[in-house]
Amino acid sequence: MILALVIGALVTGAVYLLLQKDRLRVIIGFVLLSHAVNLLFFAAGGIDRRGEPLGSDPDPAVTADPLPQAFVLTAIVIAFAITIYLLVLAVTGSPDEDADAEDAPADPQGAPADAEDAPADDPRTPGRKETGR
Amino acid sequence: MTSTLLPLFVAVPLLAAGVAAFAGRRYRWPSVLLLVVLGALTAGSAALVAVTSGGAVFAAALGGWPGGVAIPFVADVFSALVMTVASGLTLVSCWFALVSGTGRHPLFAPLVLVLISGVNGALLTADLFNLFVFIEVMLLPSYGLLVLARKGTGTLRSVVGSRLYVTFNLFVSTVFLAGVALVYGTAGTVNLAELSAAAAESDLTAAAVAVCLFALAMKAAVVPVHGWLARAYPSTSPAVTAMFSALHTKVAIYAIYRIYAIVFEGDEQWLWIGVALFSATMVVGVLGAIGETRMRSILAFHMVSQIGYILLGVALFTPLGLAAGIFYLLHHMIVKSSLFLSAGAIETRYGTDVLSDLRNRVGREPVLTVVFGVAALSLAGLPPFSGFFAKLMLITGAVEAGQVAAAVIALVVSLITLMSMLKIFNAVFAPTVTGSFRREDRLVAETAPTSLRLVAPGAVLAAVTLALGLGAQGLFDLATVAAAGLIDTTDYVKAVLP
Numbered sequence: 369m370i371l372a373l374v375i376g377a378l379v380t381g382a383v384y385l386l387l388q389k390d391r392l393r394v395i396i397g398f399v400l401l402s403h404a405v406n407l408l409f410f411a412a413g414g415i416d417r418r419g420e421p422l423g424s425d426p427d428p429a430v431t432a433d434p435l436p437q438a439f440v441l442t443a444i445v446i447a448f449a450i451t452i453y454l455l456v457l458a459v460t461g462s463p464d465e466d467a468d469a470e471d472a473p474a475d476p477q478g479a480p481a482d483a484e485d486a487p488a489d490d491p492r493t494p495g496r497k498e499t500g501r
Numbered sequence: 502m503t504s505t506l507l508p509l510f511v512a513v514p515l516l517a518a519g520v521a522a523f524a525g526r527r528y529r530w531p532s533v534l535l536l537v538v539l540g541a542l543t544a545g546s547a548a549l550v551a552v553t554s555g556g557a558v559f560a561a562a563l564g565g566w567p568g569g570v571a572i573p574f575v576a577d578v579f580s581a582l583v584m585t586v587a588s589g590l591t592l593v594s595c596w597f598a599l600v601s602g603t604g605r606h607p608l609f610a611p612l613v614l615v616l617i618s619g620v621n622g623a624l625l626t627a628d629l630f631n632l633f634v635f636i637e638v639m640l641l642p643s644y645g646l647l648v649l650a651r652k653g654t655g656t657l658r659s660v661v662g663s664r665l666y667v668t669f670n671l672f673v674s675t676v677f678l679a680g681v682a683l684v685y686g687t688a689g690t691v692n693l694a695e696l697s698a699a700a701a702e703s704d705l706t707a708a709a710v711a712v713c714l715f716a717l718a719m720k721a722a723v724v725p726v727h728g729w730l731a732r733a734y735p736s737t738s739p740a741v742t743a744m745f746s747a748l749h750t751k752v753a754i755y756a757i758y759r760i761y762a763i764v765f766e767g768d769e770q771w772l773w774i775g776v777a778l779f780s781a782t783m784v785v786g787v788l789g790a791i792g793e794t795r796m797r798s799i800l801a802f803h804m805v806s807q808i809g810y811i812l813l814g815v816a817l818f819t820p821l822g823l824a825a826g827i828f829y830l831l832h833h834m835i836v837k838s839s840l841f842l843s844a845g846a847i848e849t850r851y852g853t854d855v856l857s858d859l860r861n862r863v864g865r866e867p868v869l870t871v872v873f874g875v876a877a878l879s880l881a882g883l884p885p886f887s888g889f890f891a892k893l894m895l896i897t898g899a900v901e902a903g904q905v906a907a908a909v910i911a912l913v914v915s916l917i918t919l920m921s922m923l924k925i926f927n928a929v930f931a932p933t934v935t936g937s938f939r940r941e942d943r944l945v946a947e948t949a950p951t952s953l954r955l956v957a958p959g960a961v962l963a964a965v966t967l968a969l970g971l972g973a974q975g976l977f978d979l980a981t982v983a984a985a986g987l988i989d990t991t992d993y994v995k996a997v998l999p
């Protein structure tokens with residue numbers, strides 16, 4: 369039950385942080401989320417048996433399931449690699465640009481090349497002349 | 502014999518990637534290595550199609566551990582077909598990347614080689630956690646490829662697109678991982694063969710696998726979770742977009758087909774969710790496409806729409822429906838790559854893919870016009886090309902399965918697809934039809950057309966879609982065998998757990 373509560377708290381925090389504006393907070397949200405899933409794996413292996421699966425002759429009745437431990441070990445390094453890349457991406461690009469920035473205009477001169485025969489199926493066609501062209 | 506060779510589809514490209522990473526600043530010999538390995542993978546997968554075309558299933562238990570303990574690599578005709586087309590399209594995209602300049606980066610070859618080994622691993626594995634790992638092996642080099650550019654030529658747009666792509670994919674992978682954890686907690690195994698028919702035995706396992714399926718559906722850009730693809734794919738270089746269009750979402754589609762067939766055994770109880778979601782995907786994707794103003798953005802939204810078509814096959818779950826879905830998957834991978842490569846040729850030559858900028862600027866492009874026209878008509882589903890058979894079979898399958906509404910939607914969406922393809926065609930390839938002749942037009946008309954080296958990769962794929970249209974029977978027979986393997990999974994399970 370405690371494990372379920374902790375996972376729930378971690379997911380709550382993660383979702384809250386993922387919806388924040390700041391890029392660093394989003395990344396911390398992902399760290400919390402991967403923690404939650406790692407704990408979920410431990411819970412999946414059964415929580416009654418607490419003995420470590422080491423030694424020459426482990427007793428299956430008290431030893432923890434080793435397979436989820438291997439899963440978690442793999443998942444940790446994968447999440448670690450992606451987190452590093454996310455951190456690099458967070459400091460790349462222009463500094464004043466927010467995570468929720470609108471699509472940057474593709475081309476500053478992206479105005480229609482030819483306003484006279486703008487396509488008839490373009491709903492913005494009537495407004496073209498008002499843009500000063 | 503064949504079984505023991507299966508791990509080579511992952512090992513060879515990984516090894517080659519390691520070798521190619523030593524290239525330093527050179528790109529020539531790694532590029533040669535890249536093309537050779539991709540050619541060998543395509544030939545090897547085609548040979549695999551040949552040996553599995555009778556319905557045989559080959560399985561290798563890695564490390565020689567008994568079935569159920571070892572990680573199994575399984576190949577049947579479905580995985581072999583997808584692997585052949587994926588490797589072949591990666592080869593063609595790399596050819597275009599080298600011609601257009603994107604590929605002339607020393608890191609390009611190693612990244613693509615790791616990417617293709619991840620794709621092959623994800624297609625061959627029969628273990629849910631291993632599937633997650635191989636999807637990550639496929640995604641991590643993709644993150645690099647998204648922003649790959651020579652010094653001083655990177656764009657802010659690709660960084661912004663990359664942020665969205667990485668964030669979204671990390672989220673979806675984590676959800677998938679949570680699903681795998683729940684499967685292990687409820688069923689005690691993550692081996693697909695041992696999970697055979699597990700959904701019927703336990704509702705809890707069914708719910709856990711559903712978490713995995715929903716994560717895969719998000720990865721495949723099913724509506725309502727499609728916005729990431731439409732914004733991230735056009736942000737990178739044209740060659741990389743073409744390559745991704747054939748790999749990432751299609752691996753997710755393959756996994757959805759496989760998992761629903763094995764774990765749920767095509768349980769009819771839940772098919773309505775698929776029919777509803779995938780019909781919505783067809784409609785919303787194509788409506789997004791018609792509203793866009795850039796070539797590659799239009800094509801990215803089309804991809805969303807076509808993913809709805811492909812997945813409708815698994816939501817029908819009849820022999821004809823599945824065969825149609827598999828045929829549609831293979832046809833669509835080829836056609837979409839062809840379209841992205843043609844759009845990429847235009848973008849490389851004229852420097853932009855904004856329709857209003859290209860209007861009346863593109864000169865005489867007879868070859869490119871034909872190539873793009875063929876692929877566009879095939880995408881819309883007109884008779885001589887492979888898209889017609891894919892759509893005809895799918896709609897017949899939908900009507901047979903009693904899903905008349907989905908069939909009607911598929912038909913109507915084709916019309917809108919054709920309309921948005923005409924939007925590109927009018928703006929880019931047929932400027933003199935809508936425009937008046939002025940002095941600038943004559944100047945444009947005198948410039949040289951796009952060089953054939955840029956057009957050739959797209960042209961090859963356009964020829965393939967025509968060949969598949971004229972000789973649809975061959976691929977249809979293979980798709981039927983693949984569909985039979987999904988409906989009756991005993992051979993697959995027996996191969997993994999002897």
